Structures are given as C-alpha cells and as structure tokens.
Amino acid sequence: MTEHAEKPFLYVVVCAAGIAQDVDELITAAQHRNWEVGVIATPQALGFFDTAAVETRTGRPIRSAWRSPRDPRPFPAPDAVAVAPATFNTVNKWAAGIADTLALGTLCEAYGLGVPIAVLPCVGDALAAHPAYRASVERLREMGVRFGEPYAGEAQEDGGRAPFGWERVLDLLTPRT
Numbered sequence: 730m731t732e733h734a735e736k737p738f739l740y741v742v743v744c745a746a747g748i749a750q751d752v753d754e755l756i757t758a759a760q761h762r763n764w765e766v767g768v769i770a771t772p773q774a775l776g777f778f779d780t781a782a783v784e785t786r787t788g789r790p791i792r793s794a795w796r797s798p799r800d801p802r803p804f805p806a807p808d809a810v811a812v813a814p815a816t817f818n819t820v821n822k823w824a825a826g827i828a829d830t831l832a833l834g835t836l837c838e839a840y841g842l843g844v845p846i847a848v849l850p851c852v853g854d855a856l857a858a859h860p861a862y863r864a865s866v867e868r869l870r871e872m873g874v875r876f877g878e879p880y881a882g883e884a885q886e887d888g889g890r891a892p893f894g895w896e897r898v899l900d901l902l903t904p905r906t
Contacts, residue, residue, distance in 0.1 A: 737808035739764040739902075740839070742832050745773035746814040746851040748882060748893045752778050755813055755895040756786050762899055767804040769793065771819060771832045795831055810839045811898040814851030814880070817862055824865035840872055847901035849893070850879040857881070875901040 739759050743749050752768070759766050768783055770793045780791050790803055812819070819833065828834035839846055848869070856862060857879055870876060877897045882890055 736763055736765040738805045739766050740804065740807040740810045740835065741766055741768045742810060742812040742815075742819075742836060743768060743770045743774045743778065744812070744814055744816040744819045744832070744851070745771055745777055746816050746882075747777065748814050748851055748880070749774055749777035750779075751893065751895070752813070753782060753786055754893075755811065755898065756783065758896045758899055759811070760786075764809075764899075765805075767792070767807075769832050769835055771816075771830055774832075792831055795834075806842075807839060807844050809902045810836065810844055810846045811849075811902065812836065812846065813849040813895060813898045814893070815848045816850075817852045817856040817859075820848070820850060820852070820869065821861055821865045824868040840874070845875070845902055846873075847875040847877070847898045849877045849895070849898045851882060851893070852879055853881050853883070877901055 741752065741755060743752050756766050766787050767789050768787060768791045770791055772793050775793055784791055792803060822829070822833050823836045826837055828837045836846065852862065866876060880893055885891060
C-alpha cells in the first residue's frame with residue numbers, strides 16, 4: 730500500500746472504446762472494494778466518457794497529459810493498475826515499449842516498478858486475429874500482466890450487447906491464495 734493514502738491506490742487506465750462510457754461502473758466497484766482511484770485516460774479516450782462525473786466520483790483530476798516537473802504529482806504511486814477497456818492500439822504499443830502518451834508511459838513504468846497490472850481487452854475479433862496483437866498479449870502475459878477474457882462488443886441476436894463485466898479486472902488484481 731502507498732504511504733500517501735490510507736487505502737490502496739488503483740490507477741484506472743481508460744482507452745478509447747465505446748464501452749468506456751461506463752467506466753464509472755469500474756470506479757464504483759473499486760471504491761466498494763476499498764480502493765482509492767485515479768483515472769489516466771489516453772487522449773482519445775477523453776471523448777468517450779463523462780469526465781466531470783468521473784472527477785466528481787474520484788475526487789481527483791483525470792490525467793491524460795504529462796505534467797511539468799514543477800507541478801505536484803496529483804496521484805500517489807499505484808498499488809495496482811487496471812486497464813479497462815484496453816484497445817488494440819494500446820496493447821500493441823505497450824508491449825513494444827512505446828511510451829508516447831501518459832497512459833502508455835505509466836503502463837511501461839508500472840511494469841518496471843513491479844506493480845500488479847490487470848487488463849480487460851476490448852478488441853474486435855478481426856483485430857484480435859492480427860499476429861501483432863496475439864504476440865503483444867503473449868509478451869505482456871510473460872511480463873506478468875493479467876488478462877481477462879476479451880470483449881468484442883458485438884451485437885447479440887436481440888440487438889443488445891453483452892455486459893462488459895468491469896469487476897473482472899478487480900478480480901484479477903485480488904491476490905491468489
């Protein structure tokens with residue numbers, strides 16, 4: 730647990746996928762499990778969810794850009810990181826060590842710090858079949874990153890979509906006994 734907070738601190742990394750509009754479900758579930766939460770969004774993800782509502786729920790600003798060295802750190806160090814939804818682009822860049830956004834830089838650094846990381850991919854079947862994506866997932870798994878079942882978001886027969894199952898990422902972070 731961080732020395733800055735009484736509760737363990739969870740970074741929630743949000744990527745640009747339609748299901749991101751419901752990220753407050755993950756935040757609420759994490760808070761019910763006694764996590765303090767800070768959200769880091771890819772720049773493209775900011776248009777996919779209600780940023781004001783998320784900031785109100787967490788009591789913290791959403792981070793999506795680098796801070797200057799003289800600015801204070803708005804979050805304590807993470808005790809764990811949840812990436813949900815994780816997109817094709819983010820998974821591939823992260824596995825390649827590309828840190829061209831705050832979200833990707835945070836993920837690359839979290840690995841180096843030994844912080845537990847869990848991922849709920851939101852990738853359509855056609856993109857998930859790409860050899861680069863499969864190799865990226867395998868590389869991240871070899872690094873100890875925990876993956877939940879992928880979510881393609883395909884329409885069901887009734888026209889609806891299967892639930893994303895936000896809490897699964899928290900289950901992946903629960904210590905195994």
